[in-house]
Amino acid sequence: MLKKYYTEMKSGLETAYQQKPRASIQMTIQLASIFLEAYRADKNVIWTSFYSFPMELLAAFDVAPFDFEIAANLLPTFNADVAVEIMNKAEEVGYSTDICSYHRLAVGCDMLDYMPRADLLLSSSYFCDGKSKTNKILADRYGREAISLDIPNKISRESVDYVADQLRRIVGKIEEVTGQKFNLERLRECIHVSNRARRAYGQLADLQKVSPYPYIGVPVINMSIFGNMLAGREIQEQIYLDMVEESRKKIMEGKPAPEKYRVLWLAWFPVQPTVINQIFRKNGVTIVMGELARNYWGQMDESLPFESLALWSLRNPYVGAIEQRLKGINEIIDEYNLDGVVHFSTDACRHSCAAQKLIGDVMKERDIPYLVLDGDMSDKRKYSPERTEMLLENFIGIMAGRK
């Protein structure tokens, strides 16, 4: 079923792209293509996490990476009811509804044999405990090995070495599973390509400082989260550069932007259809930045590829104590001229939700309107359009009162 969705999605998007070539469409085409590649019998398939694993490492091999979380959780965007039916399958065998819907849906898809086979499963210990847990559970089903890249809480000489050594060991495992020989020069080249793309992304992030910014912002946030699946591949830079061009053009042409309020989005954007975009459009609210979309990673040292990839992981705002996350949020507030901050709250996302009060305290100190918007990423049963509308309207009212 997933394969059918992605096949249809890809062909629909290709038609759309021919009529209106847009970077965001190209990004989604790439996403569908990567997923479809994992269903090919002649490919070595490595399950991984596009947004938390250093994908340059996989780009240095000829393998099909597959993100079980994202692959399963695009389903609610097509059909939220079907997604609930699939989650039910996982719940019937004992997966509690207290577990994140992202994983209930992935497990359900796997039970229904919607996923491609896995040759090796890689995940990382952040963002959440559930990610590597699910990886281990699914690996057992395939009789394959699950490796969790353990990312410590702090950046130090020892932690960089620890992560870099784990990456070296993962390389050995990929060689073993695929029969391919690792080539250090190819990895360096992938990092070089990735650095170019990250520079292009930096331009995009800078353009978002322009007010009014011509996009509502979600495609740009998606660019960074989904974009990492292409890290180490030439097309990543091209897509970012296209997006930069599109943004510049819109800004130059003075295309009317509906921007009255600029907000920062914290945590995730729901994948199931919601009223959020509609309300934002109606009220002229632009999401100018997401905390994970900020250009926090810097350039990687190509001469020290493993250490550089380790540092990329360690610098993620969700790694470490809350100070790392707060630092990023404060920097965005300083750079992006914001009117408010929205924290999307999927109740099972404990690491993110449990920081809400701390972040709220800092926002209060800075006198920035802050909204905790509860809902759910994928589970329709835990989302109320009425409540979402009420919370957003109130929040917009508060921002309006300050203008």
Added chain:
Amino acid sequence: MPESKGRMGYFCSLVPTEIIIAAGFKPVWVKGKAEMTATADARLYPNMCPYIKSLFADAVEDGEAEFDGLVFTRSCDGARRLYDAWKAYIPSKFHYMLEAPKNADDLAVTYYASQLRDFADRIGKASGSEITGPDLKKAIKEANKARGKMRDLYSRQKVSPLLVAGSELFSLGLELLHGDGDDAADSTSALQKKAAGSDVSAKGRKKIRIMICGNVMSRPDIFQMIEDTGAEVPVADLCTGLRSFERIVDEKGSDPFMSLAQAYLGAPRCSRTAAPAETYNRISDNVMRYAVNGVILTALKFCDQQLYDIPYLLKRLNEDGTPVLFVENDYVFTDRDRIKTRIEAFVEMLAS
């Protein structure tokens, strides 16, 4: 070794108490509040595991005066945020976040050893006297001995009826972990004497025997519910049960930090580090070893580490014909009546 500098609290059994002892503090596993309050909901989040909420509520409501410092670990998502909230809202003399790796291979052991050195350095400074090699070796010996006594008692639980009730043994373990040192040491010796000479073979099994498996538990409610039905609990595979006492640290190792890292990250591992298949294997080994008739799996509400494993464990245990019951709990057993009814029905099913 320096004179006692006070009580050092810790939350996770991955913290090597030997380092705390070597620094001159008394290690105290922190229980948290005995009843649930809403204190933590506002500052942490309602959907956090009740152990974390109870720790936080206890500290907010009653202050941290009981302790001279606290050691946190990167045990889980909740524990990371507990540390953040604690730093922000609860003034403390000494806070340390111990970087316990989530893996347990040789790379993780080497990294953990480096973090333990840092911990020893920091806690040594907090105590005002540097931890020396001999201090640490002495503490390792001491802790090995205390754990050895508990292991010995557990190993004698293969007979039926038990010489030491499961609830009694579990409570004794809690006393030891909670730093009620001398009394607990006396009780351990008394129980050891009582149990000495008993037949350790599983022959002559008379009562229904149930093993409890799960994570953290600070009161013997489930044990008592089982015992009230006439069944017995020979073994508790919990962070606060047998698992805590199964570690043996190499006393002769040239690098005590490596020895500690190996022992603490080595088996038996909790669901935080172990793959579900590993947990299943350990449970089924213990089913044989302690000749149990059924298994009660427990999990704290909202504990992802445990909740993700449950369907897998239920499936595997069902497949191999081991009767199993899953009981979620809220740490303080607010819904004790419902749990009791389910346990009674389970024992009845086993008896029939």
